[in-house]
Amino acid sequence: MTTLDVSALRTRFRGQVVAPGDAGYDAARRLFYGGLDPRPAVVIRPADAAEVAGVVTLARETGLELSVRCGGHSLVGHSVVDSGIVIDLAGLRAIAVDVEERTVWAQAGLTAGDVTNTVSEHGLAIGFGDTGTVGIGGITTGGGVGFLSRKYGMTIDNVLAAEVVTADGQILQVDAENHPDLFWAIRGGGGNFGVVTRFKYRLHQVPGVVGGMLMLPATPDVVHGFLREAAAAPDELSVIVNVMTAPPMPFIPADLHGQLVALGLVCYAGPADEGEKVLAPIRALAEPLADFVRPITYAEMFPAEEGGGGGEFHPTATARTLFADELSLDTVTRVLNQLETAPAPMRVTQFRPLGGAIARIADDATAYAHRGRPFMVNVAAFLDGPDTRPEREQWVLETAAIAENGDPGAYVNFLGEDGARRAREAYPGATWERLTQVKRQYDPENLFRHNVNIPPAA
Known part of the structure; x- marks a missing residue:
């Protein structure tokens, strides 16, 4: 030292x-x-x-x-x-859009909102996650699941090239032809292989979407129906369903504050009239408690908010991410019962129907190896202080066990305290073996280890 x-x-x-x-x-x-x-x-x-x-x-x-x-x-x-x-x-905030080629070079100091706002000026889009303040470096190298994933794939599916600084100080330009193993690994393998300083993304024409927040009553039939309709919908529709306690927001009736609601974030990437038809069965599940879904620009899916670590809101929570092959009415009912009786005043179970373009890519095409999983589920409980952690962790584990089915799995960008234990679930089988080999080639001393770590092969 x-x-x-x-x-x-x-x-x-x-x-x-x-x-x-x-x-x-x-x-x-x-x-x-x-x-x-x-x-x-x-x-x-x-x-x-x-x-x-x-x-x-x-x-x-x-x-x-x-x-x-x-x-x-x-x-x-x-x-x-x-x-x-x-x-x-x-x-590192440089950005260069090629409108004719429909590509953008973006440096890794930019946020998802920065890039989205810039390319939207040309009617173009690249799908990141669901939060504008997230840095593009982290979300991209981990995978990127968000509002355009069912239509255009994950963020990594739209990465055409990257500039990577490796552990030995080299600056490499990587793509499918140059350093292909490294290019494969940085698309889903996290920050294990170097510092990605800029990405070249493929862009898509998205002049507008039907999107916004739709809040419904959190009954088992409504939540199960929401997930069923969203999973069966055309690829243009991506939704995130958060079953959570209603926050004290002015647009939510006071008698609902603190009560469970199904807060859906909805994005239909297609013509507005078709979007309204696709969303009609979801709206018909129950009288909406709030409905802000309307034709908007894609950039409006990322509202202005306090940036990164600079705001005053710094939540402390314990969480678990998992995949499910099916979410039956019985499973949803049991999860909602858990949410009703949770020890945490603020708790949430998030359901993300996947499929679509995500599933049409082979598991071994990138380092994200969960292409065929139809649902991602995230369970979280917010802490009121360090002494509340044990009971909240226990509740999260019990709730996650109800929702989880199929092979164990994890999305690396949502791993928390359990990241070291569950790295092999994020990268199962041959994916793990290949990643350790790439790690040995580009970072044999494991310099880049403050992440969900992949050690170099022996």
Whole structure:
């Protein structure tokens, strides 16, 4: 270990160098989720890919732990390492749209909202997740499941090329022809193989969508019907159904505050008249408690909100992600019973019907190996303090066990405290073996280990 000379670092790098005692230090180390208080030795915001390589070299020279930050949304704070070096990509914000080719080069300091807003000016879109403040680096390397996934595939299915800084400080241009194994691994394998400094994405013509929030009563028949209709709908429709306690928002009747509701986020990527027809059976399940679904631009699916770690809302929760091959009425009923009797005032079970374009790609085409799974489920309970964690964790595990069926599986971007234990569920069978081989080639010393880690093959 070496003590860092911060003055020397400020001479060495053109990008911003933030150290303990600096006015911006607390903001630089703050994360989206609460309950985390890492104190890095230094946060460096490189000016370009060459400086990213320089910081990687610095970590090797000093022996200090290294982490990479894009949006700061890691559930367990992987992006800010305690007592080590943080590469904060916030300064890498260049974006170049080729309207005729329908592609965009975007640097990894941009958020999903940044890229979406820029390309939407041309009637184009690339699907990320469902939160605009998430950094594109993290969501892309982990997979990217969101509002356009059933129509146009996951984010990784639209990555055409990338620029990657590897553990030895090289800057590589990777695609299907150049370093194909590395290109395969960064599409779903997370940040294990290097620092991706920019991506080239395929864009799609999406002049408008029928989208927004639809809130329905959280009865077993309504929630099961919502999932059944969404799974059977054309690929143009992607939905996220959050069964949760109604927040005290002004558009929700006061007598519903704190009561269970089914809050659906709906996106139909097609003509408005067709979207209304597809959504009619869902609306007919029950009288909506709130209905904000309407023709909008795709960018409006990502409303303005407090960015990354800079806002005042820093939730602390325990969660579990899983897949389900079926969600029967009985299963949904039992999950809702769990939600009714949960110890946490704020709790949620999120259902995501998958399929469509996601499932039409082979499991081994990318490092995301769960193509055929029809449903993703996420269970979370918010904490009121550290002493509430044990009971909330137990409730989450019990609820997840009710919903889970089929082979064990996990989506790496939603793994939390259980990430180390469940890495093999995120990357089953041959996917894990291939990833460890790629890791051995590009990061044999496991420099990039603050993530859901894939060790190099022996």
